[in-house]
Amino acid sequence: MEKDQLFTRRRMLLGSAALLGAAGAGGVLMSGGGDEAARTTAGLAGPQARQVLKPSAFRLQPLIGAGTPHNAVPGKLKVRHQPILRLTGKGRNMMLTFDDGPHPDYTPHILDTLAKYDVRAMFFVCGEMAVDNKELLARMAEEGHVVGNHTWDHPLLTQLTRGDIRDQIERTSDVIEDAYGDRPQWFRAPYGAWNRATFQLGAEMGMEPMAWTVDTTDWMTPGTSTVIKRVEHGAAPGVVILSHDAGGDRTQSVRAIREYLPYLLDHGYHLTVPPRRMT
Numbered sequence: 001m002e003k004d005q006l007f008t009r010r011r012m013l014l015g016s017a018a019l020l021g022a023a024g025a026g027g028v029l030m031s032g033g034g035d036e037a038a039r040t041t042a043g044l045a046g047p048q049a050r051q052v053l054k055p056s057a058f059r060l061q062p063l064i065g066a067g068t069p070h071n072a073v074p075g076k077l078k079v080r081h082q083p084i085l086r087l088t089g090k091g092r093n094m095m096l097t098f099d100d101g102p103h104p105d106y107t108p109h110i111l112d113t114l115a116k117y118d119v120r121a122m123f124f125v126c127g128e129m130a131v132d133n134k135e136l137l138a139r140m141a142e143e144g145h146v147v148g149n150h151t152w153d154h155p156l157l158t159q160l161t162r163g164d165i166r167d168q169i170e171r172t173s174d175v176i177e178d179a180y181g182d183r184p185q186w187f188r189a190p191y192g193a194w195n196r197a198t199f200q201l202g203a204e205m206g207m208e209p210m211a212w213t214v215d216t217t218d219w220m221t222p223g224t225s226t227v228i229k230r231v232e233h234g235a236a237p238g239v240v241i242l243s244h245d246a247g248g249d250r251t252q253s254v255r256a257i258r259e260y261l262p263y264l265l266d267h268g269y270h271l272t273v274p275p276r277r278m279t
């Protein structure tokens with residue numbers, strides 16, 4: 001409990017740091033919302049925002065080759081310069097993503113709701129949470145959810161050395177492989193703070209960088225109805241929703257999905273995930 005509160009406080013401090021960093025340094029790319037930093041796509045402005053909002057492809061095959069010989073190494077992906085922010089393609093597809101878990105108090109309830117409506121989601125897990133909750137990763141595998149890598153203990157990667165970034169990601173992938181059955185093929189930087197090393201290392205380890213389109217701001221515990229409204233008002237084809245199943249009291253996130261999930265389905269949205277394994 002105390003640790004969660006510290007975690008949240010640290011996140012809020014670092015979230016602001018990430019934003020400041022993004023404004024001041026050209027090397028940092030913010031994704032759709034700055035993870036825990038209360039920005040929505042509507043709040044973005046200026047040249048960086050245009051760059052961030054440029055549609056990116058959501059490709060379900062590794063971008064091996066892509067016309068450049070040095071990329072044609074099996075298992076390696078093309079190095080992106082910005083994360084994927086939304087799904088492309090036709091139809092009313094959306095994706096639900098949950099970060100920072102798995103947490104024994106919250107994740108099972110979210111999994112129950114997803115199971116009730118026969119819907120799959122993505123979970124960007126932290127290694128330090130996963131290692132103590134391996135049975136939840138096994139359940140995710142069993143129920144068809146896709147697990148991504150969200151680093152070991154949620155640091156601001158832009159302040160780490162290349163070696164430390166690699167360590168954060170690699171250790172987490174090891175735990176995921178052990179508990180879930182496959183190494184993750186998707187990666188999300190904490191606070192949405194990406195840099196060149198992060199993109200390069202992710203690609204090297206066979207993971208695509210996945211950000212989000214709409215931040216529910218559930219990490220700020222704004223009230224269940226606000227979280228629901230964020231999702232329902234943000235719903236549109238291609239939208240990737242960011243929520244959290246750990247890192248603080250996530251009761252609101254647990255309650256909100258019980259409301260917005262049937263709403264999205266009633267409005268004709270198909271909730272999708274990328275394939276667990278890209279072959």
Ligand SMILES: [Zn+2]
Pocket residue numbers: 035099100150154190191
């Ligand atoms: Zn996070």
